[in-house]
Amino acid sequence: MKHLKIIISLVFTIGIFYALNTKFGTIPPIGKFLNPYTGIWQNEIDESVNGEVNIEGLKEEVSVHYDNLLIPHVFAQNEEDLYLTQGYLTAKHRLWQMEFQTYVAAGRLSEIVGESALNYDRQERRRGMGYGAEQAVAVMKQNPETYKLVDAYAKGVNNYINELTPATYPVEYKLLDYEPESWTVEKTALLLMYMTKMLAGADSDMQYTNALRLFGKDRFDMLFPDFFDITDPVIPKDTDWSFIDVPQTPLPETQKIALDTITEIIDQPNPDNGSNNWAISAEKSATGNPILANDPHLGLNLPSIWYVMQLSTPNQNAFGATIPGALGVISGFNEHIAWGETNATRDVIDWYKIEFNDDRTKYKYDGNWRAVSMRIEDIKIKGKDSYKDTVLYTHHGPVVYDKNFKSDMELAGYAMKWIGHMGGNNQRTFIELNKAKNYDGYANALSYWNAPAQNFVFASVEGDIALWIQGKLPNKWEGQGKFVMDGSIPENDWQGFIPQEFNAHTKNPKRGYVSSANQHPVDENYPYFVFNDRYETYRNRVINDFFESKEKFSIKDIQDLHNNNYNLKASELMPHMLSSLDTSGFNDAEMKVYNQAKAWKFNNDIDEIGPSIWREWWKAVYNLTWDEFEVEDSVMKTPFAYQTIYLLTNGGNNEFMDIVDTPEKETAQDLFQISFKEAVVALNEWKKDNGDYVWKSYKATYAGHLLQGLPAFSRFNIPIGGDRNIVNATSENHGPSWRMIVEMSSPPTALGIYPGGQSGNPGSKYYDNFIDDWASGKYHELNFLQNNQANDQIIGTQTLIPTNNE
DSSP states (O other): OOHHHHHHHHHHHHHHHHHSOOTTTTTTHHHHHOOTTSSSSGGGGOOOOOEEEEETOOSSSSEEEEEEOOOOOOOOSSHHHHHHHHHOOOOOOOOHHHHHHHHHHHHOHHHHOOOOGHHHHHHHHTHHHHHHHHHHHHHHTSSHHHHHHHHHHHHHHHHHHOOOOGGGSHHHHHHTOOOOOOOOHHHHHHHHHHHHHHHHHOHHHHHHHHHHHHHHHHHHHHHSSSSOOSSSSSSSSTTTOTOEEEOOOOSSSSOOOOOOOOOOOOOOOOOOOEEEEEOOOGGGBTSOOHHHHHEEEOEEEEEOOOOEEEEEEEEEEEEEETTTSOOOOOOOOOOEEEEEEOOOOOEEEEEEEEETEEEEEEEEEEEEEEEEEEEEEEEETTTTEEEEEEEESSSSSSSETTTTBOOOOEEEEEEEEEGGGGOHHHHHHHHHHOOOOOHHHHHHHHTTTTOEEEEEEEEEEOEEEEEESSSSOOOTTTTTTTTTTTTOOGGOOOOOOOOOOOEEEEOOOSSEEEHHHHHHOOOSSSSSSSOOOOOOOSSSHHHHHHHHSSSSSOOOHHHHHHHBBOHHHHHHHHHHHHOOOOOOOOHHHHHHHHHHHHHHOSBBTTTTTTTHHHHHHHHHHHHHHHHGGGGOOOOOOOOOOHHHHHHHHHHTOOOGSSSSTSSOOOOOHHHHHHHHHHHHHHHHHHHHOOOOOOHHHHHHHEEEESTTOOGGSSSEEOOOOOTTSSOOOOOOOEESOOEEEEESSSOOOOEEEOOSSSSTTTTTSSSSSSHHHHHHOOEOOOOSSSOOOOOEEEEEEEEEESSOOO
């Protein structure tokens, strides 16, 4: 018996040891994770900011001054060393984040999380993410100087990776039980594809095709107009386009739409991805200097999307927000100019129905059969055999949907034409912007930018302000790309591109400011077809009305505008809704909500109740209005908010007001009544479990870790106002990811803040230390060093020493 107990004890011990060091499903190997020598306890990362570090590949010494926000100020003697150092420092603080995003882009999640990610990986491979990255690398190679700098960045990342041991891997590698790979130019290209998908990866062709088939052209055009009745475009309406001498592509004689029923589509980016930016002239500025501001609206993630740096050589001195994995400052300034971006949301994805021959080796085009090319996607799966997916490519692009993926058509499919597949040297844009000295340098830098199309705002110490809508944009015939097209007709192809110099832009407009907030880029007078690609209609009017409200604006005014919580959308519908209600039969709960709604002044401040009422009521009335779009086995897209409000206020008897499942014929007034009662029920149900529905609690903004399901690495219940369609566009998990204000003094002075921290280590005090200030509308002064000398904000200096003479 004694020996049996020993044997059982030994077996039990071996079993425990095996279990603790084995990954079961999504559970990490707990023993490895908790090992005192190699596990999480070793992730007290050394964030020292002093001393010397030997770096392979450097040509000369580099000084890095860290300030009290953990922002590195890099002083190098040449560009190659500068970007090598940027790669090294970014990896030091954000390695797991930057690499994980390339796995996401490449469709490689199955390698680290297992079979549960297979469908996602297949989707991204079929979207052509890896193919697009390969085209970008090929274009970069055509400019050896750019390629050399991107390669230097990769060497910097790899210097840091080579310093690591399994004990010092970032904690997420331990949680997922894998290790970092070497960084490559291809990974930077994948990171840029990740951003291209996020900002130019949406389309509505499939959904609109279904709506066209269901409702007919007249009703479709009423629901989805190219221009709303109010247009306050990015480029002022009085712009003279007479200099444009290349015409729009003429309408083809044959316009054949593939009116198929499409039931499922690939994932779309967050429709709230957008931004605000503006610049005011010296004449409109209280300081007498132009002022530029930018606040990109993206996911509120931890680690944060942005990493702030100063990047200096004898020929440049740039400061601002960088994207981990890419070179240069993306939204920032140097001694001469400032720049920032908002998403231009141009329609750069079109879909083509493809007809195959019997063995799917050819497809029909222009009355003949063309050979398809095949790309074998080998998807590795953790703990299982690889999955091989054959993706067919046509001259349009990859056949995303076919009999093997989200379709049952044996000899047909749908090919995707996307600007993201065409390659481009986007890195060169930021390399050049970072050292540009004036408007001409800015305009030249933009000429290299392909996608995603962006509204690049500009200001200079010389007093110029400007805004270019820049991207490689197809010159489409009128209406091209709204619906799925017949891929066999050559006239349906993109016939060319708008010449870069004819992309819409403005310099020093008479009104004294430029601005963009993802609204329509131009009015009807612009001589090229611009599809209404989900354009925003509220933030831009609040911003432009603000700049029309008085003659001069201070830095404080700009801060207030960044944090403006006025809900223009609610103000344009809610009074009409309230006046339409019949309150005679309301119960006590309904009267209480009614009175609360009437008292609201349309500001989405954190302690208001009105925003919560508005959200529930708007959601209910919107869904009732568009119940006709709830069609089984047919993917649909409902009309935009602006057109919905237009119909509710101006077309109360329109047929779309009728609720499909009731015998009565409802009007807009009926929808207001029914939806109000539904909203009251929803609000009171929420109140039972959560307390009063004040906006900060009801919205409950949070910054979630990139690995979903890690609440310990996230921040919840962040007290901040705003919402979608508001200048302070902060919703639950989305909003201003970087707020920057630059006054173009000589040298410029700047403020900046973002919802996170410089470190990617969840155990660091610098992981999320900016969030509280960001939520309360505060900013940090950016410590713009003019030379390689520390000031009183610098807490330490590291010297990077070359280890060879490469």
